Amino acid sequence: MTFEEMALRGKVALVTGGAQGIGKAVAEALLQKEAKVAVVDLNQSVGEECKKDLDQGFGEGSSIFIECDVTDGEKLKDAFKSTVNHFGRLDIAVNNAGINNEKYWEKTIDVNLTSVVKGTYLALEHMSKEHGKEGGVIVNVSSMAAFLHSPHQPVYTATKYGVIGFTRAIADAAAMGNYGVRINVVCPAFVDTTLLQSIELEDNMGKYHKFKDEIKQRMDKFGVLDPSIIAEGIQTLITDESLNGAVMKITCSKGIHFHTYEPLSA
Ligand SMILES: NC(=O)C1=CN([C@@H]2O[C@H](COP(=O)(O)OP(=O)(O)OC[C@H]3O[C@@H](n4cnc5c(N)ncnc54)[C@H](O)[C@@H]3O)[C@@H](O)[C@H]2O)C=CC1
Numbered sequence: 500m501t502f503e504e505m506a507l508r509g510k511v512a513l514v515t516g517g518a519q520g521i522g523k524a525v526a527e528a529l530l531q532k533e534a535k536v537a538v539v540d541l542n543q544s545v546g547e548e549c550k551k552d553l554d555q556g557f558g559e560g561s562s563i564f565i566e567c568d569v570t571d572g573e574k575l576k577d578a579f580k581s582t583v584n585h586f587g588r589l590d591i592a593v594n595n596a597g598i599n600n601e602k603y604w605e606k607t608i609d610v611n612l613t614s615v616v617k618g619t620y621l622a623l624e625h626m627s628k629e630h631g632k633e634g635g636v637i638v639n640v641s642s643m644a645a646f647l648h649s650p651h652q653p654v655y656t657a658t659k660y661g662v663i664g665f666t667r668a669i670a671d672a673a674a675m676g677n678y679g680v681r682i683n684v685v686c687p688a689f690v691d692t693t694l695l696q697s698i699e700l701e702d703n704m705g706k707y708h709k710f711k712d713e714i715k716q717r718m719d720k721f722g723v724l725d726p727s728i729i730a731e732g733i734q735t736l737i738t739d740e741s742l743n744g745a746v747m748k749i750t751c752s753k754g755i756h757f758h759t760y761e762p763l764s765a
C-alpha cells in the first residue's frame with residue numbers, strides 16, 4: 500500500500516460541486532484510495548446519477564449525495580453537519596463548486612468567492628484544533644484565468660484571484676494559530692467539463708459572448724486537460740504534509756507545477 504493510500508484510507512471528505520466534472524473526478528480519486536466522500540451539489544438529478552455511479556464503483560456505504568446550493572449559507576452549514584453526522588468526522592474539504600457567468604456576475608462572485616470563504620470557515624469549524632477538532636486539509640479551486648486575466652471573463656477572473664489571495668492568507672492564519680489544518684489552492688487551465696459549454700451562451704457570457712471564437716482559439720492554443728489530472732493534483736495537495744498556502748498550477752504545457760512568489764523584502 501502506498502503512503503497516499505494509507506493517508507487517505509478511512510478519511511472523510513466533502514466535495515462541493517462534486518456531482519460532475521472536476522468535483523466528480525476528485526470524489527472518484529478519493530474513493531479509490533478508500534476515503535469516504537460527501538458529494539455536495541446544487542443539481543439533484545446529476546447528483547443522483549453521480550451517486551449511482553459511485554455506488555457501483557466503490558460500494559453503497561462509501562459516499563453520500565447532499566443536494567445543496569453553496570450560496571445558501573444555512574444549507575451549506577447543514578451539508579457540513581450532515582456529513583459529520585453520517586460519517587462521524589471530517590478530514591478533507593474541497594471547495595470546488597464554480598460557475599462562469601459574466602451576465603449575472605454578482606452570482607459568480609457569490610458562488611466562486613463568497614461560498615469558498617464560507618466553505619473554508621465551515622470546514623475549519625469541523626476540523627480546526629481551535630475548535631477542539633483533530634485537524635485536516637482544505638483545497639480551494641481557482642483557475643489559470645487568475646494568471647492570464649482573461650479579457651472575456653473579468654468577473655470570473657476576479658473571483659479566481661480572490662480565491663488565491665484568501666487561501667494564502669487563511670493558510671498563514673492556520674499555521675500561526677496552530678489550527679492543524681493545511682489550506683491550499685489549485686489553478687487548472689482549461690478542463691474538459693460542462694463548464695466550457697458556458698461560452699456558447701449569451702445568458703452566461705453577456706456582452707462578451709461575441710468573443711466566444713477567441714476563447715475557443717485560446718483552448719486550441721493552450722489545450723484542454725482531462726479532469727483526472729486535476730484530481731491527481733488535488734490529491735497531492737491533500738496528502739503532502741509539507742504543503743500549506745501552496746498555489747498549484749496545472750497546464751497542458753507544464754503539467755502539475757507550483758507558482759512561486761518573491762520573498763517579501765523590507
Ligand atoms: N472546466 C475548466 O476549464 C476549469 C474549471 N475550473 C474551476 O473548477 C471548478 C469545477 O468546475 P467544472 O468541474 O469545470 O464545472 P462543471 O460545470 O462540470 O461542474 C461544476 C459543478 O458545480 C455545481 N454547482 C454550480 N453552482 C453550484 C452551487 N451554487 N451550489 C452547489 N453546486 C454548484 C454544478 O451543479 C456542477 O455539478 C469551478 O470552480 C471552476 O471555476 C478552473 C479552471 C478551469
Ligand SMILES: CC/C=C\CC(=O)/C=C/C=C/C=C/C=C/[C@@H](O)[C@@H](O)C/C=C\CCC(=O)O
Binds near residue numbers: 643647687698752
Ligand atoms: C471559458 C470557460 C471558463 C473558465 C475556464 C477556466 O477557468 C480556464 C482558464 C484557462 C486558462 C488556461 C491557460 C493555460 C496556459 C498555459 O498553457 C501556459 O502556457 C500559460 C502561461 C504562463 C503560465 C506560467 C506557468 O504555467 O507557470
